[in-house]
Amino acid sequence: MIRGFFRLIGLLLLAGGFVFMVYDGARWVADQNLRFTRFGQFWNDIHQSSQQAFRTWVEGTAPWLWTSVVRVILDQPVFAVLGVVGIVLMLLFRPSKPLIGYSRD
DSSP states (O other): OHHHHHHHHHHHHHHHHHHHHHHHHHHHHHHSOOOOOBHHHHHHHHOHHHHHHHHHHHHHHOHHHIIIIIHHHHTSBHHHHHHHHHHHHHHHTOOOOOOTTOOOO
16 A cells, blocks of 8 residues: 555656646747756745755755755756656555466465
């Protein structure tokens, strides 16, 4: 049941990534200017105080982690971040392959 829940979350993240890819594509067609929505900007638009709280927590725990990992992720396009996280969740929680040669009694 937990496996199915995480696969559902992965599928929803993958769908969200597709929605943002279509949104950025439509904005490109309308403006004739290719601009991707950055993940940090999207998170800031959704809930700014949680991003600031996460930053203070990460900088308090491991300051090098903010500059080398988290900041790089926040600068990536939203569709890429959501798509990669969704695919990883779907691959990690995929159903196990049936055993060949064993009976399921």
